[in-house]
Amino acid sequence: MATYDLVILGAGSGGYAAALRGSQLGLKVALIERDVLGGTCLHRGCIPTKALLHAGEIADSVRESAVFGVKSNLLGIDMPQVNDYKDGVVNRLYKGLQGLVKHRGVDYVTGNGKFVGPNKVMVGDQVFEGKHVVLATGSFPKSLPNLEVDGNQVINSEHALKLSKVPASVIILGGGVIGVEFASVWKSLGAEVTIIEGLPRLVPAEDEAVSKAMERAFRKRGINFSTGVRFAGVDKTKHGVVAKLEDGQTFAADLMLVAVGRGSATRNQGFEETGLEFDGELIKVNENLQTNLANVYAVGDIVRGPQLAHKGFQEGIFVAEHIKGLNPRVIDVTAIPRVVYSEPEVASVGLNESAAKEKYGADQLRTVQYDLAGNGKSQILRTAGFIKLIALKNGGQIVGIHMIGSRVGELLAEAQLMYSWDASPEDVAPYIHAHPTMSEAMGEAAMALSGKPLHTHD
Ligand SMILES: Cc1cc2nc3c(=O)[nH]c(=O)nc-3n(C[C@H](O)[C@H](O)[C@H](O)COP(=O)(O)OP(=O)(O)OC[C@H]3O[C@@H](n4cnc5c(N)ncnc54)[C@H](O)[C@@H]3O)c2cc1C
Numbered sequence: 001m002a003t004y005d006l007v008i009l010g011a012g013s014g015g016y017a018a019a020l021r022g023s024q025l026g027l028k029v030a031l032i033e034r035d036v037l038g039g040t041c042l043h044r045g046c047i048p049t050k051a052l053l054h055a056g057e058i059a060d061s062v063r064e065s066a067v068f069g070v071k072s073n074l075l076g077i078d079m080p081q082v083n084d085y086k087d088g089v090v091n092r093l094y095k096g097l098q099g100l101v102k103h104r105g106v107d108y109v110t111g112n113g114k115f116v117g118p119n120k121v122m123v124g125d126q127v128f129e130g131k132h133v134v135l136a137t138g139s140f141p142k143s144l145p146n147l148e149v150d151g152n153q154v155i156n157s158e159h160a161l162k163l164s165k166v167p168a169s170v171i172i173l174g175g176g177v178i179g180v181e182f183a184s185v186w187k188s189l190g191a192e193v194t195i196i197e198g199l200p201r202l203v204p205a206e207d208e209a210v211s212k213a214m215e216r217a218f219r220k221r222g223i224n225f226s227t228g229v230r231f232a233g234v235d236k237t238k239h240g241v242v243a244k245l246e247d248g249q250t251f252a253a254d255l256m257l258v259a260v261g262r263g264s265a266t267r268n269q270g271f272e273e274t275g276l277e278f279d280g281e282l283i284k285v286n287e288n289l290q291t292n293l294a295n296v297y298a299v300g301d302i303v304r305g306p307q308l309a310h311k312g313f314q315e316g317i318f319v320a321e322h323i324k325g326l327n328p329r330v331i332d333v334t335a336i337p338r339v340v341y342s343e344p345e346v347a348s349v350g351l352n353e354s355a356a357k358e359k360y361g362a363d364q365l366r367t368v369q370y371d372l373a374g375n376g377k378s379q380i381l382r383t384a385g386f387i388k389l390i391a392l393k394n395g396g397q398i399v400g401i402h403m404i405g406s407r408v409g410e411l412l413a414e415a416q417l418m419y420s421w422d423a424s425p426e427d428v429a430p431y432i433h434a435h436p437t438m439s440e441a442m443g444e445a446a447m448a449l450s451g452k453p454l455h456t457h458d
Helices: 013-024 037-046 047-061 080-105 178-186 208-221 309-323 352-360 376-381 408-422 440-449
Strands: 001-011 031-032 107-108 111-118 120-123 125-134 140-141 169-173 192-196 225-228 230-238 240-243 250-253 255-256 261-265 296-298 338-340 347-351 365-371 386-394 398-405
Touching: 001 013, 001 309, 013 031, 013 037, 013 125, 013 140, 013 338, 031 125, 037 080, 037 111, 047 080, 047 178, 107 192, 107 208, 107 255, 107 365, 111 125, 169 178, 169 240, 169 250, 178 208, 178 338, 192 250, 208 309, 208 386, 208 398, 230 296, 240 255, 240 352, 250 261, 261 386, 296 309, 347 408, 352 398, 365 440, 376 440, 386 440, 398 408, 408 440
Parallel strands: 001 031, 001 125, 031 107, 125 296, 169 192, 169 255, 192 225
Antiparallel strands: 111 120, 120 125, 140 261, 230 240, 240 250, 338 347, 347 398, 365 386, 386 398
16 A cells, blocks of 8 residues: 555646645655546647637638738638647647656556545555545536437537537537637638527626627627527437427537536545535535545535636645645635637636626626727727726725636736735726737726726716
């Protein structure tokens, strides 16, 4: 039996962050992984999708170049070459991560682990005992009851990342983050795209104004979508698929991507047998990410909060520091920044307007929506969109920031500091934003909300 300070099950964003920080703090760490170091984000999520989105952005730039006076012709999309580029990015990062884990002295164990006791994980017949255990088994693409994902005509995001050609037409079931990102990629690469979302709007977790702007932008891009009517089923035909809605509408395409959310990989891991408490399909944790079993923590997609890689990183770091007794700051789930990397991008932190109204009361809020039409850099890039700030009245702090437009994800770092440091618009307004940058729009929004707008018709 091998003994450690810290045994980690799962080497995705949450697990490997705990391993790296733990070893940095002098803990003896075992990191157990049955597939590949880096998990979903590096191999099947964040990185490959963003590489595809970048290839799509280049295709759009070529298509639209004449608007800027640059003549060009888009000769076509060489999908194997796009995949080479995408895989090259993943592989370089994967190599770097492997080197880092080795350099930090983490014992990396390949194999399917099973949690067998409060402080033990078994891999085959080998037992890894830890003074502390971190569960970080992540998530998998979900489907709907009676909807079979065959990997051919009906696919999930993992299959979508491996397609060797751009489908001529595609239906995307689900208008959340993963759905709209793939819609954006495939439209840019030349496919006919239709999104089916059962809730009343695209990106339904975002502020309503953002959803409306996203729908406008997608309509302009020629991305079709249906919202507010539930999916009823799909028929496979010789030529593709026909998706049916509950109101009788049908949509035909080459294939259908199922993007209806991700399930937590908490079953068949030994978790139930050891008496771990669940919260639905998630592992129940307290604010310190401790489970009901002593010295057992859980992080990442298997615990409450948004399923995001940077949440997993932060939780992994937190747990290692908590084990070491460093008293790390409890993670504020509302302060976790969120980006949808479609064109246009969506970026937000804090509460959306309806949640802010519910929490504080509508009469306690002041809101501004600064239109990117007034922002020089946005005009140069020819992007539309806005920055919406929601703050408490009477000089109170900012409680939500919501943005849409090309590249607004890059503005989120400032937004997150404003939110997390409880800044008021009056605190932010005196700071100078370089001209012409998109970040000026953040300053303008703060200026407008603090009663001294500059480039705004008031
Ligand atoms: C298409 C897509 C795009 C995304 N884009 C973004 C994005 O742009 N930004 C962002 O922040 N997030 C994004 N995400 C989400 C992000 O990938 C996840 O939130 C993140 O990977 C979660 O990290 P994790 O450590 O909890 O789990 P995972 O990364 O899923 O890692 C869990 C690991 O545990 C291993 N494992 C499970 N059970 C066992 C076992 N019994 N034994 C051994 N190993 C085991 C798995 O093999 C896996 O490697 C995206 C996800 C998808 C699917």
